[in-house]
Amino acid sequence: MSGDPFGSWPRVARFYLIGVAVLGAAVTGYALSQTDGSHTVVFAALLCLSLVGSIGRVVLPIPGHGTSLALSALVDYIALIACGPSAAVLVAAWSGWTGSALGSERKPPVHGVVFNVASAALAMSVAGVMFAVIDRQPPLWNNGPRVEAFAAGATVFFLLHSRLVAIAGALSMGQSIAPVWLESFFENWPSHSIGAALAAAIGVILDRRAYWLVPLLAGPLVLVHRSVMSYFDRLNEAVTDPMTLLPNQRYLMAHMERALTRARHDGRPVAVIFLDLNDFKAVNDNAGHAAGDAALRLVASRLKSVVRANDLCARYAGDEFVVVLDNCPKAEALLRAEEMQAAVHSLIVDGQTGFRMSLSVSAGVAVYPDDGDTAERLFFIADRRMYQRKSTDTGIHRLAAL
Numbered sequence: 303m304s305g306d307p308f309g310s311w312p313r314v315a316r317f318y319l320i321g322v323a324v325l326g327a328a329v330t331g332y333a334l335s336q337t338d339g340s341h342t343v344v345f346a347a348l349l350c351l352s353l354v355g356s357i358g359r360v361v362l363p364i365p366g367h368g369t370s371l372a373l374s375a376l377v378d379y380i381a382l383i384a385c386g387p388s389a390a391v392l393v394a395a396w397s398g399w400t401g402s403a404l405g406s407e408r409k410p411p412v413h414g415v416v417f418n419v420a421s422a423a424l425a426m427s428v429a430g431v432m433f434a435v436i437d438r439q440p441p442l443w444n445n446g447p448r449v450e451a452f453a454a455g456a457t458v459f460f461l462l463h464s465r466l467v468a469i470a471g472a473l474s475m476g477q478s479i480a481p482v483w484l485e486s487f488f489e490n491w492p493s494h495s496i497g498a499a500l501a502a503a504i505g506v507i508l509d510r511r512a513y514w515l516v517p518l519l520a521g522p523l524v525l526v527h528r529s530v531m532s533y534f535d536r537l538n539e540a541v542t543d544p545m546t547l548l549p550n551q552r553y554l555m556a557h558m559e560r561a562l563t564r565a566r567h568d569g570r571p572v573a574v575i576f577l578d579l580n581d582f583k584a585v586n587d588n589a590g591h592a593a594g595d596a597a598l599r600l601v602a603s604r605l606k607s608v609v610r611a612n613d614l615c616a617r618y619a620g621d622e623f624v625v626v627l628d629n630c631p632k633a634e635a636l637l638r639a640e641e642m643q644a645a646v647h648s649l650i651v652d653g654q655t656g657f658r659m660s661l662s663v664s665a666g667v668a669v670y671p672d673d674g675d676t677a678e679r680l681f682f683i684a685d686r687r688m689y690q691r692k693s694t695d696t697g698i699h700r701l702a703a704l
Contacts, residue, residue, distance in 0.1 A: 315473035319417050322466060326395070326420020329427040333391035341385045345393070348385070352377040352397045378426065379501030382455055387430025391423050394459075398422035421466040429459035449502070456498040481564045543617040545595060546602035554616040554624055558677040561628055565670055572628055572670040573635035576684040577605070577642060577663045578692060579621035585651060585659060597651040597661055608645050623663075624681070632669045639665040664692040 337345075381393035398419035433455035468483035541553035549557070558574075565572045579601055586594040598621065605623055609615045614626040625642065627635055642665060649661040666688025668680045 312473060315470065318473055319413060319470060322424060322470070323416050323420045326423045329391060330395050330420075330423045333388040333423070333427065336388040337392065341389065344384055345381075345389050348377050348381050348389075348393050349396055352393060353400050376500055378422075378459075379452075379456055379498050382426070382430065382433060382459075383452055383501060387427070387434055387455075390430055391426045394426035395419050395423035417470060421463060421470075425459050425463035425466060428462055429455040432458045452502060453498075456501070460498075478564060478567050481560070481567070546599055546617050548602050548606065548623075549614060549616040551616065551618055554614065554618065554626070555677060557614050557616075558626055558680075561626055562670060562675070562677060564628070566675075568629075570629045571631050571672075572626065572680075573630040573632065573638075574668045574670075574680045574684045575625040575627070575635060575639050575642065576618070576666045576668075576681070576688040577623045577625070577639075577646075578688055580662045580664055580692065581659070582621040589651070589659075593651055597649075600649050600651065601646055601661060601663065604645050604649060605642055608642055622685075624684075630669070632667065632672065635667045635669055639667050664688050666691060 375397065378390060378394045378397050382390040385393075398421070399415065402415040402418045433451050436454050437451035465483055469479050472479040472482040541550055541556075542548070543550040561572050564570075579597065582594065582597065585597050598617075601623065602615075602617065605615045605625065609625055610627070612628055616624050616626075618624045625638075627638060630638070643663055646661055646663045650658060651661055652658050666684045666686065668674065668684035668687065670680060673683045674680045
């Protein structure tokens with residue numbers, strides 16, 4: 303969900319959010335009327351677990367973005383198995399609120415919270431219908447649901463919820479829905495798959511009262527978790543710069559191709575900003591390579607802090623960084639480049655020898671489609687413009703140092 307003010311969204315995006323909110327409120331009200339209180343203790347326990355789970359997340363290091371296994375999502379799936387569809391809708395709505403209010407570092411605006419609650423409830427209501435149609439049995443405590451019913455319900459919930467969120471993001475940013483959804487899908491399917499598998503295993507244990515299986519289940523779960531984390535660690539290492547922890551050139555090129563594909567389809571600009579650290583050799587020569595490494599990490603951290611959530615900041619090579627800005631015209635890109643230069647200019651690197659130097663970067667901008675229609679051409683133009691500015695920026699920086 304975009305953090306932009308609701309009034310700045312396109313009209314179709316505002317109507318979409320309002321529609322989802324109304325439908326979400328309707329299915330939540332209906333679910334509340336259908337809850338018979340037969341599993342009050344379990345239901346209350348699940349609400350408490352969801353509250354705790356919104357704060358605690360297991361991070362899965364997906365390259366470039368990172369996703370997390372929210373324990374509240376696991377609780378949603380358990381609610382579907384243990385208490386049935388109506389209670390699961392209420393738990394999902396509660397998880398949508400707790401996840402927004404407590405589980406996010408960047409607190410979303412009110413309309414973002416409302417959408418998160420409504421979309422979770424709406425997706426779970428459809429999943430619950432699928433679950434009930436296939437299962438056609440009472441919930442857990444009476445013979446339990448069939449595996450295929452839960453698998454269908456969990457799949458529908460993930461697909462529909464991710465689709466609802468992707469549509470909101472695409473409409474608010476003026477982008478095509480399909481590419482946004484596919485990118486979100488591939489980033490988040492591991493967490494939902496693991497959550498559904500854990501919920502199914504817990505459901506079997508509760509259904510059969512086979513609590514003695516918990517110690518036996520713990521071993522395989524630990525091994526699966528370690529294997530999954532090891533896989534993502536290797537995947538992350540392949541596309542992450544170890545010095546700055548930014549995406550590396552390999553990930554940058556793949557991201558750029560995806561951005562250009564969306565831009566060609568939508569007819570919207572993509573800006574590339576090349577940034578080069580000025581007088582970097584002086585830092586290494588006078589303060590040592592440790593100070594040079596520290597300077598690169600400082601610049602990387604500062605650049606990452608000033609880019610938008612849907613933009614990419616990567617280390618290109620040596621002391622060069624690249625920022626890719628989706629849906630960014632040239633005038634805005636030039637202003638953003640100046641903001642990045644100003645943000646870096648306040649940084650100071652200290653060496654153990656007493657060397658002290660303020661940092662600065664030179665920037666060059668290229669924009670699709672005016673300056674080129676391929677990643678290579680845009681990088682070439684932005685790099686050339688950066689070096690055209692570099693002599694002037696370096697001279698001013700040295701004069702200021704005197």
